[in-house]
Amino acid sequence: MLIVKKFGGSSVADKEKIFNVAHRIADEYKKGNEVVVVLSAMGKQTDLLLAQAKEINPNASKREIDMLLTTGEQVSVSLMAMALDYLGVPAVSLNAFQVAMHTTRVYGNSRLKRIDTERIHNELQNKRVVIVTGFQGVNKYDDYTTLGRGGSDTTAVALAAALHADACEIYTDVEGIYTADPRIVPTARKLNEITYDEMLELASLGAGVLHNRSVEMAKKYGVQLVVRSSLNLSEGTVVKEEVKMEKMLVSGVACDKNTARIAVIGLEDQPGVAFKLFHHLARHNVNVDIILQSVGRDGTKDISFTVKEDDLDEAVAILERHGSSSLKCQKIDTERNVAKVSIVGAGMMSNAGVAAKMFEALYDVGVNIKMISTSEIRVTVLIDEQHADKAMNAVHEKFLLS
Amino acid sequence: MLIVKKFGGSSVADKEKIFNVAHRIADEYKKGNEVVVVLSAMGKQTDLLLAQAKEINPNASKREIDMLLTTGEQVSVSLMAMALDYLGVPAVSLNAFQVAMHTTRVYGNSRLKRIDTERIHNELQNKRVVIVTGFQGVNKYDDYTTLGRGGSDTTAVALAAALHADACEIYTDVEGIYTADPRIVPTARKLNEITYDEMLELASLGAGVLHNRSVEMAKKYGVQLVVRSSLNLSEGTVVKEEVKMEKMLVSGVACDKNTARIAVIGLEDQPGVAFKLFHHLARHNVNVDIILQSVGRDGTKDISFTVKEDDLDEAVAILERHGSSSLKCQKIDTERNVAKVSIVGAGMMSNAGVAAKMFEALYDVGVNIKMISTSEIRVTVLIDEQHADKAMNAVHEKFLLS
Numbered sequence: 001m002l003i004v005k006k007f008g009g010s011s012v013a014d015k016e017k018i019f020n021v022a023h024r025i026a027d028e029y030k031k032g033n034e035v036v037v038v039l040s041a042m043g044k045q046t047d048l049l050l051a052q053a054k055e056i057n058p059n060a061s062k063r064e065i066d067m068l069l070t071t072g073e074q075v076s077v078s079l080m081a082m083a084l085d086y087l088g089v090p091a092v093s094l095n096a097f098q099v100a101m102h103t104t105r106v107y108g109n110s111r112l113k114r115i116d117t118e119r120i121h122n123e124l125q126n127k128r129v130v131i132v133t134g135f136q137g138v139n140k141y142d143d144y145t146t147l148g149r150g151g152s153d154t155t156a157v158a159l160a161a162a163l164h165a166d167a168c169e170i171y172t173d174v175e176g177i178y179t180a181d182p183r184i185v186p187t188a189r190k191l192n193e194i195t196y197d198e199m200l201e202l203a204s205l206g207a208g209v210l211h212n213r214s215v216e217m218a219k220k221y222g223v224q225l226v227v228r229s230s231l232n233l234s235e236g237t238v239v240k241e242e243v244k245m246e247k248m249l250v251s252g253v254a255c256d257k258n259t260a261r262i263a264v265i266g267l268e269d270q271p272g273v274a275f276k277l278f279h280h281l282a283r284h285n286v287n288v289d290i291i292l293q294s295v296g297r298d299g300t301k302d303i304s305f306t307v308k309e310d311d312l313d314e315a316v317a318i319l320e321r322h323g324s325s326s327l328k329c330q331k332i333d334t335e336r337n338v339a340k341v342s343i344v345g346a347g348m349m350s351n352a353g354v355a356a357k358m359f360e361a362l363y364d365v366g367v368n369i370k371m372i373s374t375s376e377i378r379v380t381v382l383i384d385e386q387h388a389d390k391a392m393n394a395v396h397e398k399f400l401l402s
Numbered sequence: 403m404l405i406v407k408k409f410g411g412s413s414v415a416d417k418e419k420i421f422n423v424a425h426r427i428a429d430e431y432k433k434g435n436e437v438v439v440v441l442s443a444m445g446k447q448t449d450l451l452l453a454q455a456k457e458i459n460p461n462a463s464k465r466e467i468d469m470l471l472t473t474g475e476q477v478s479v480s481l482m483a484m485a486l487d488y489l490g491v492p493a494v495s496l497n498a499f500q501v502a503m504h505t506t507r508v509y510g511n512s513r514l515k516r517i518d519t520e521r522i523h524n525e526l527q528n529k530r531v532v533i534v535t536g537f538q539g540v541n542k543y544d545d546y547t548t549l550g551r552g553g554s555d556t557t558a559v560a561l562a563a564a565l566h567a568d569a570c571e572i573y574t575d576v577e578g579i580y581t582a583d584p585r586i587v588p589t590a591r592k593l594n595e596i597t598y599d600e601m602l603e604l605a606s607l608g609a610g611v612l613h614n615r616s617v618e619m620a621k622k623y624g625v626q627l628v629v630r631s632s633l634n635l636s637e638g639t640v641v642k643e644e645v646k647m648e649k650m651l652v653s654g655v656a657c658d659k660n661t662a663r664i665a666v667i668g669l670e671d672q673p674g675v676a677f678k679l680f681h682h683l684a685r686h687n688v689n690v691d692i693i694l695q696s697v698g699r700d701g702t703k704d705i706s707f708t709v710k711e712d713d714l715d716e717a718v719a720i721l722e723r724h725g726s727s728s729l730k731c732q733k734i735d736t737e738r739n740v741a742k743v744s745i746v747g748a749g750m751m752s753n754a755g756v757a758a759k760m761f762e763a764l765y766d767v768g769v770n771i772k773m774i775s776t777s778e779i780r781v782t783v784l785i786d787e788q789h790a791d792k793a794m795n796a797v798h799e800k801f802l803l804s
Contacts, residue, residue, distance in 0.1 A: 015457055015458060018458065019458075049477070052477075052481065053480075053481065053484055055417055056417060056420065056421075056481050056484045056485050056488065057484040057485060057487055057488040059488075060484040060487065060488075061483075061484070061487060063494075064480045064483045064484050064487070064494075064495060065480075065484075067476065067479070067480035067483070067495050067497075068476070068477060068480035068481065068484075070476070071473035071476045071477050074469065074470070074472070074473045074476075075451070075454075075470060075473050077469070078455075078466045078467075078469035078470040079454065079455065079458050079470065081463075081466045081469070082455055082458045082459040082462040082463070082466050082467075082470075083458050083459060085459055085461075085462065085463060085466070086458065086459040086461075086462075092465075092466075093466060093469050095469075097499040097544070098544050098545070119544070142499070142500050142521070143500070
């Protein structure tokens with residue numbers, strides 16, 4: 001069996017944790033399996049490096065930030081190779097140049113295009129465990145790029161697909177995918193299985209267990225994922241195309257507090273205004289989420305939308321830059337203290353009234369809804385951030401404890 | 403003008419120092435010059451990484467240690483590019499893969515073979531300052547290698563040669579090359595000029611200002627070096643083929659405390675014994691310095707030699723491993739607390755009695771000589787480490803203050 005295992009930063013944060021992971025890898029190797037390991041940077045190293053960059057230049061170029069950040073994973077993979085060597089397991093660490101991991105041009109939030117597998121296959125043939133830097137790639141200019149937060153999951157899935165691996169295991173500090181975040185909803189239960197689509201909605205909505213791009217890729221290439229704990233041997237949650245068990249109406253409740261709302265008020269009511277607005281944001285890689293357009297006063301229109309809170313300042317700056325020319329509006333309002341609460345479930349598709357039931361749960365605990373967005377398998381509401389935990393619990397109780 | 407500037411780890415140890423260097427680079431750039439900068443890892447970063455490796459695996463492979471260490475320079479070059487950008491100077495950082503810096507196969511102590519200049523020339527043409535990681539290269543397996551301690555000097559000289567640079571400036575925390583280490587010999591004077599050969603002897607003998615391989619390369623390719631302070635604008639010392647000023651008998655006194663003595667006693671007196679001994683050490687990249695062979699008892703012979711103190715344990719282990727088979731001897735003695743004191747001067751070649759004058763100086767202060775080694779422009783003695791400072795001062799006074 002060829003197995004890809006991905007461990008996050010908290011799993012390799014210090015010597016003890018590195019050896020904990022090394023022992024797990026050694027056990028797999030000693031069963032006769034071929035093992036490819038993907039690692040993130042140790043602990044909070046990425047944040048520390050970002051802070052260092054900010055100290056030097058608050059507006060450092062993304063190209064140089066990627067050059068800086070990619071050192072983080074290189075440190076963890078080399079230390080892991082040393083730890084395995086210490087345990088008598090031959091291992092070799094590889095960075096994005098050595099693999100090579102080809103990505104798109106863009107820095108800071110790049111996408112994997114192609115992975116060369118020759119070097120990895122050679123090392124596996126030489127009976128070595130191969131330890132690969134997650135999160136990073138190389139673009140056509142021969143520059144380092146990074147895949148955005150949580151990008152190591154994507155690296156693992158992409159490697160599993162490219163190598164035709166028999167399994168892809170994502171290790172984390174929780175035991176799998178839960179019906180809700182157990183730190184917020186104490187009655188949350190672990191799921192044994194979940195579909196790609198459900199996981200996609202949960203990941204993109206801030207469930208925070210898997211990077212959404214990794215789930216998209218797993219779905220596209222049919223890579224069956226297992227999300228499991230790096231701390232114990234419990235079975236985890238399998239993410240796959242179809243779940244056999246009886247369909248639950250809702251399989252999870254997610255909350256995303258890294259959200260901010262922007263309202264562009266008094267836009268000229270002309271064709272193409274919405275296009276221009278979102279085109280400018282997209283060109284700067286600002287992702288927009290829920291969008292709501294309404295009629296304003298005096299023949300104008302208002303457009304509200306949510307972005308990641310981290311992107312708020314940049315988004316506003318972009319809008320203001322174009323405000324004088326192509327995008328005239330009366331004012332731009334922003335609101336930081338908002339949160340998205342979502343329910344996700346493949347069972348929703350064939351069940352009417354799910355949204356209404358969610359709104360009822362929120363009404364019961366006195367939570368006001370600011371925006372609504374739905375897809376076939378998801379209902380999302382935007383609410384005040386201060387009510388997020390209360391709302392999560394109310395919605396979870398309504399759907400998942402009955 | 404195309405100028406290569408190299409700054410060591412202490413020159414980029416923190417934000418303030420990084421900006422100090424960035425300002426110097428910016429000044430050069432604003433004069434209309436093309437600037438290529440070579441940096442070491444920040445402050446004690448290389449030592450910290452080595453300590454981290456040792457904690458995980460005291461016998462970590464050199465391949466993985468190089469993979470770990472090369473992150474150090476990548477951090478400093480990216481931060482420097484951010485600092486220059488902050489000052490309004492366009493800059494780009496490049497690592498050994500990006501340049502590319504081709505080296506020999508060996509890890510930990512590799513040699514540069516060839517440098518591709520296309521990327522650097524392109525970046526210079528785009529009016530960017532190019533900031534290159536020192537100390538590191540890539541071998542034919544596409545693995546990182548490092549050039550050994552002080553290897554960033556070699557990177558700088560090799561780049562100056564490959565780019566046909568007009569100047570190569572090595573910045574350090576002293577003002578240039580001194581007649582002796584001013585911390586030990588208070589009366590030491592700064593030299594305005596010194597020949598490659600003199601510098602070579604001084605560097606290899608522990609003067610500690612320039613990496614000796616860098617001087618060899620500078621000599622080979624006729625790269626004129628300037629060693630100068632990163633803290634002020636004083637002129638420094640020029641290292642070149644011929645020095646015009648009146649030849650001094652001795653241009654410097656050097657001391658190397660990173661020395662240990664090994665005595666292999668009672669070797670069989672057969673042809674090839676010395677060859678085998680030093681062949682085994684060379685195969686493991688242990689460099690041997692002063693060698694002394696003498697007749698032992700009962701038809702055996704004794705061979706004494708010095709190695710770097712850091713290499714002592716490995717050297718003894720190698721000798722013991724072969725002791726049972728090809729290299730039979732009665733015992734191996736070692737001595738750690740020894741130091742080499744050397745005088746160097748191109749003027750020595752045509753002046754007899756220089757060695758005798760040095761021995762007299764040592765005799766005057768009661769220092770016993772354990773071993774002697776000479777070259778055309780150098781006399782080296784091995785003495786007790788505790789007498790090193792006293793010996794340096796006595797020798798310096800004899801030759802350089804008269």
